[in-house]
Amino acid sequence: MVSIIIINYKTFDYTKKCIESIIQYTKNIAFEIILVDNFSNDGSAEKLKHLYPTLTHIQNNTNLGFSKANNIGILEAKGDVILLLNSDTELFEDTISYCYDYIMNGKTNSIVSCKLIYPNNQIQYQCSTFPSIKNNIIEMFRLQKLLSKEKAAKVLYSTYFDHNSEAAPEWIWGTFFMFHKKCLEKLNHKKLDDTFFMYGEDMKWCYDFKHVGCNIVYLPNKKIIHHVGKSSTVISEKTNQIVKNELQFICLVKGRAYKLIYKFIRILNLLSSLNANNYELSKLYLKY
Numbered sequence: 001m002v003s004i005i006i007i008n009y010k011t012f013d014y015t016k017k018c019i020e021s022i023i024q025y026t027k028n029i030a031f032e033i034i035l036v037d038n039f040s041n042d043g044s045a046e047k048l049k050h051l052y053p054t055l056t057h058i059q060n061n062t063n064l065g066f067s068k069a070n071n072i073g074i075l076e077a078k079g080d081v082i083l084l085l086n087s088d089t090e091l092f093e094d095t096i097s098y099c100y101d102y103i104m105n106g107k108t109n110s111i112v113s114c115k116l117i118y119p120n121n122q123i124q125y126q127c128s129t130f131p132s133i134k135n136n137i138i139e140m141f142r143l144q145k146l147l148s149k150e151k152a153a154k155v156l157y158s159t160y161f162d163h164n165s166e167a168a169p170e171w172i173w174g175t176f177f178m179f180h181k182k183c184l185e186k187l188n189h190k191k192l193d194d195t196f197f198m199y200g201e202d203m204k205w206c207y208d209f210k211h212v213g214c215n216i217v218y219l220p221n222k223k224i225i226h227h228v229g230k231s232s233t234v235i236s237e238k239t240n241q242i243v244k245n246e247l248q249f250i251c252l253v254k255g256r257a258y259k260l261i262y263k264f265i266r267i268l269n270l271l272s273s274l275n276a277n278n279y280e281l282s283k284l285y286l287k288y
Helices: 012-025 044-051 066-075 095-104 133-140 149-156 181-186 201-211 235-254 256-272 276-287
Strands: 002-008 031-037 056-059 081-085 089-091 110-117 176-180 215-226
Touching (some): 002 012, 002 044, 002 066, 002 095, 012 031, 012 044, 012 089, 031 044, 031 066, 081 095, 081 181, 095 110, 110 201, 133 149, 133 256, 176 181, 176 201, 201 215, 201 235, 235 256, 235 276
Parallel strands (some): 002 081, 031 056, 110 215
Antiparallel strands (some): 081 176, 110 176
């Protein structure tokens, strides 16, 4: 069975659409939906409980953030496989069964995601590498132009990878994040790291899973729609928080000295593009 955990925070319409799409398209496996409300305080939790009384509903007394809320949901999970699914996602095919079958057919050591698309069918470039000095130097000096398209994709991922073939990136987004409970048992405290309130938590999760020998797997054959940003009500602060957490992640896993060198190279890389938006972004890196 798959335990599908959805965090709701003032996103009634999107959460409802997400739940309905799961029920409509997930046909070949047993599943449960655990809905964790992060103190929405807007009536959405009550309305969702009224509409879907058979789901497992958990009400937090404060907004605990994405990681802690998912850990609370995981404690209630009865399935052998866990799926963390953003409330602003929508299924239109049986993606969950496909990924579940992949894991259960001898891949219980894998963390799995599928193809994410915008409502207009454009691909979201979710496969990534961990932030590194090396990759920033490659981009700054345009060294990827010396590589084949396939090699550049494997080295840098992101927009260099077309996301149309199976891959093993260093990290994937937490939007659709499926794993067997056996992987969770390997982690410290047997739970997901909850250092980050929002943004960057999926990068840290992938780092932790890889550190204990699990594989990160991207499967392109099934897709879901991701209405990016709809599960967050702090869009204006998003970039600021992403940069802050990225640098905190580097400090946690590589140390303060590496972080300082990374910041310097990252800023130079951004400025080398002569792009006004990247200039503003470089100021955020300088800030932290």
